[in-house]
Amino acid sequence: MFVEIVDALRCPRAHEESWLVLAARRTEDRHVLEGTLGCPVCRAEYAIHEGIADFSDPLVSGHATASPVRTLPPADHLAAMLNLGDALGFAVLIGAWGTSAEALIESVDAPPLLLVDPPAGVAMGHGLSGIRASATLPLATGAARAVATDAVDPARVADAARVDARWRTDGRAGGIARAGRSARAGARRRGVGR
Numbered sequence: 139m140f141v142e143i144v145d146a147l148r149c150p151r152a153h154e155e156s157w158l159v160l161a162a163r164r165t166e167d168r169h170v171l172e173g174t175l176g177c178p179v180c181r182a183e184y185a186i187h188e189g190i191a192d193f194s195d196p197l198v199s200g201h202a203t204a205s206p207v208r209t210l211p212p213a214d215h216l217a218a219m220l221n222l223g224d225a226l227g228f229a230v231l232i233g234a235w236g237t238s239a240e241a242l243i244e245s246v247d248a249p250p251l252l253l254v255d256p257p258a259g260v261a262m263g264h265g266l267s268g269i270r271a272s273a274t275l276p277l278a279t280g281a282a283r284a285v286a287t288d289a290v291d292p293a294r295v296a297d298a299a300r301v302d303a304r305w306r307t308d309g310r311a312g313g314i315a316r317a318g319r320s321a322r323a324g325a326r327r328r329g330v331g332r
């Protein structure tokens with residue numbers, strides 16, 4: 139878990155939006171590999187182990203994701219799709235998209251990447267952070283400059299759009315509108331990616 143992404147994490151439980159307090163036990167190159175995230179509102183604690191923070195609900199087993207055997211585009215295509223030409227902010231790769239993370243971080247001048255429910259065998263650190271999550275992503279609205287998701291669960295797809303700074307959710311209309319190229323400005327406004 140990259141320390142700058144911790145600022146964008148929020149407690150996923152049903153209460154007002156809250157930051158999380160980080161207690162790091164082992165950190166390498168600004169990545170927390172072992173530690174705990176605590177919610178000051180509901181006192182929930184989320185463990186970080188091997189760089190992956192666990193927000194999953196132990197009562198819910200597994201997530202409905204698209205078939206992992208489908209072909210993913212090459213890393214440079216994914217970088218272009220997500221407009222990842224610079225190191226500002228961070229991008230989110232959900233499920234099978236995490237398979238491309240290592241190639242992506244080595245190719246272009248990519249921003250830090252946050253993998254949600256990362257595939258087995260992807261090592262965290264060196265620009266890669268991981269979380270396990272329920273349908274509600276533990277992230278602030280518009281926190282990520284881009285989100286790629288393989289989710290088929292409508293609740294998670296909707297929440298992925300909420301987190302993606304390229305989209306703006308209009309609560310009253312109940313629709314999702316394209317917000318244009320605001321990811322970079324949003325990242326600056328929130329002070330991430332410096």
Ligand SMILES: [Zn+2]
Pocket residue numbers: 149150151153156177178179180181182
């Ligand atoms: Zn909480």
